[in-house]
Amino acid sequence: MDPWLVVLLQVAPFVLLLLGTYGIGSALERRHFRLLRARELRSRNLPVATLREPLPGWQVEDCALVTGSCVISLDYFKRFVAGLRLLVGGRIASYETLLDRARREAILRMKESAHAAGYRAVIGVRLETSQIAQATRQGGTAGVEVLAWGTALRLRRS
Amino acid sequence: MSFEPRLPRDDVNVSRTHPLVEAGWLILGAAVAGLLLALLAFAATELVSRWLPADLEARWFGGLFESFVGDETSEEPARAEAARALLARLGAHWPENPYTFHLGVLDDSALNAFALPGGTIVVTRGLLEAAESENELAFVLGHELGHFAARDHLRAIGRGLILSLVMRSMVGAGAGDAVPALSAELASRGFARDQERDADAFALGLVAAEYGHVAGADDFFGRLPDADAGLGARAAAWFATHPVSESRIAALHDLARRRGYPTDGPVAVLSQ
Amino acid sequence: MILSNTETVPGRTIREFYGVVSGSTVRAKHIGRDIMAGLKNIVGGELKGYTELLKEARQEAVDRMIQQAQSVGANAVVNVRFSTSNITQGAAELFAYGTAVRVE
Numbered sequence: 277m278d279p280w281l282v283v284l285l286q287v288a289p290f291v292l293l294l295l296g297t298y299g300i301g302s303a304l305e306r307r308h309f310r311l312l313r314a315r316e317l318r319s320r321n322l323p324v325a326t327l328r329e330p331l332p333g334w335q336v337e338d339c340a341l342v343t344g345s346c347v348i349s350l351d352y353f354k355r356f357v358a359g360l361r362l363l364v365g366g367r368i369a370s371y372e373t374l375l376d377r378a379r380r381e382a383i384l385r386m387k388e389s390a391h392a393a394g395y396r397a398v399i400g401v402r403l404e405t406s407q408i409a410q411a412t413r414q415g416g417t418a419g420v421e422v423l424a425w426g427t428a429l430r431l432r433r434s
Numbered sequence: 435m436s437f438e439p440r441l442p443r444d445d446v447n448v449s450r451t452h453p454l455v456e457a458g459w460l461i462l463g464a465a466v467a468g469l470l471l472a473l474l475a476f477a478a479t480e481l482v483s484r485w486l487p488a489d490l491e492a493r494w495f496g497g498l499f500e501s502f503v504g505d506e507t508s509e510e511p512a513r514a515e516a517a518r519a520l521l522a523r524l525g526a527h528w529p530e531n532p533y534t535f536h537l538g539v540l541d542d543s544a545l546n547a548f549a550l551p552g553g554t555i556v557v558t559r560g561l562l563e564a565a566e567s568e569n570e571l572a573f574v575l576g577h578e579l580g581h582f583a584a585r586d587h588l589r590a591i592g593r594g595l596i597l598s599l600v601m602r603s604m605v606g607a608g609a610g611d612a613v614p615a616l617s618a619e620l621a622s623r624g625f626a627r628d629q630e631r632d633a634d635a636f637a638l639g640l641v642a643a644e645y646g647h648v649a650g651a652d653d654f655f656g657r658l659p660d661a662d663a664g665l666g667a668r669a670a671a672w673f674a675t676h677p678v679s680e681s682r683i684a685a686l687h688d689l690a691r692r693r694g695y696p697t698d699g700p701v702a703v704l705s706q
Numbered sequence: 707m708i709l710s711n712t713e714t715v716p717g718r719t720i721r722e723f724y725g726v727v728s729g730s731t732v733r734a735k736h737i738g739r740d741i742m743a744g745l746k747n748i749v750g751g752e753l754k755g756y757t758e759l760l761k762e763a764r765q766e767a768v769d770r771m772i773q774q775a776q777s778v779g780a781n782a783v784v785n786v787r788f789s790t791s792n793i794t795q796g797a798a799e800l801f802a803y804g805t806a807v808r809v810e
Contacts, residue, residue, distance in 0.1 A: 327785055
């Protein structure tokens with residue numbers, strides 16, 4: 277048997293795994309981004325701000341702390357590319373999309389939970405990111421959590 | 435102050451490069467860097483293994499392997515003494531020999547022989563028992579002497595260390611599992627085959643000097659128990675340190691012809 | 707684009723606000739910096755390499771936040787906050803967020 281064939285047989289499963297996870301991962305990602313955009317359009321009428329005070333002219337009836345959080349995990353392809361990045365440095369594009377999704381999802385969940393409870397604005401919004409799960413013995417990250425919290429206001433219609 | 439519902443652009447916090455393209459460049463870069471590093475390391479070990487004087491080597495490593503050589507009154511096959519005497523005679527045909535050689539016998543029924551730094555040659559009990567003529571055993575011992583002549587054992591240690599270091603750092607960064615380990619295998623085995631050929635040539639020279647001919651030297655390989663034909667052997671050839679027996683025998687015959695060694699002569703019987 | 711981490715832009719009034727905008731970037735250090743940092747660990751002192759790296763990354767995060775603010779038609783971002791998180795060993799996320807507003 278040609279020795280290069282043996283090499284190919286050993287490398288092929290790894291390459292197939294990479295391409296497979298890339299395909300599935302990027303399809304799931306695109307779908308999530310589409311859904312996020314749709315939900316953002318639907319909920320855009322609920323004001324969200326990092327401001328600490330309600331707008332002048334708002335009459336606040338009630339307020340409550342609301343939170344929204346999301347943990348998203350990495351697929352194998354993203355982890356592999358990130359691992360290579362750690363050798364040469366630079367921007368890790370695979371993590372950036374991950375964090376963008378998690379952040380937008382967390383903010384949306386916060387807005388949606390505020391809306392469901394009858395609140396009409398959220399102020400004092402804060403965001404926090406943390407690494408949640410460890411994927412391998414070498415400490416690659418498996419999941420990232422983004423937490424968004426703020427004060428939801430019930431406004432008196434004036 | 436009033437609220438205007440407007441959605442910001444959502445492509446700001448994500449990169450525009452296609453992930454596969456980025457991955458491709460990274461893999462290429464990592465492969466090139468790894469290759470350069472390995473080549474540099476090999477060159478360094480080459481220099482060191484040539485420069486290290488033999489007596490220094492014997493002093494550093496000699497003590498490590500005494501467990502193989504030590505107790506000569508322990509249960510050793512009767513041929514061990516004959517093998518030692520043979521080793522001494524063969525060593526005499528190598529004029530620049532800087533080593534004092536010791537022979538150790540490993541209690542293992544498999545057929546194997548290897549050279550350890552400092553001048554220790556280890557043969558297995560199985561090998562001693564399977565040898566049918568003195569010429570064969572002389573060739574095997576001569577082959578190990580050839581490794582010492584080329585300082586192969588030092589090279590092997592150096593390369594092994596550096597390769598495992600490089601591969602560990604790459605795998606540690608999450609660069610995948612199969613590929614680095616495999617290329618390390620291939621690299622070390624590839625070099626080893628050249629070393630084996632050179633050691634064979636050296637051994638042939640010693641046998642010719644000792645007996646005046648090379649008959650019987652390669653009988654051993656014809657009897658090696660592993661399957662010599664078929665897919666299994668050929669695939670394993672790449673990953674085994676020794677070249678496949680057929681090609682090895684052919685290479686030996688070729689060398690004997692080119693150097694003009696007589697291929698006929700009395701084959702000495704090994705004492706029991 | 708005016709940036710401020712106070713509630714309003716001092717000396718100006720806010721006319722409209724558009725919502726939360728954010729900019730983030732994930733940066734990895736490379737092996738060279740790692741080795742230098744390891745050496746510095748022995749003697750102590752500022753890790754200039756890392757300081758530079760994180761400064762650049764933070765600037766990029768702020769630039770992205772400004773891009774988002776521009777896309778909604780804002781001319782200022784108030785109540786800006788920063789956050790640095792360890793995403794994985796050797797990589798950190800630099801994150802800046804605030805409220806996009808129009809001031810006069």
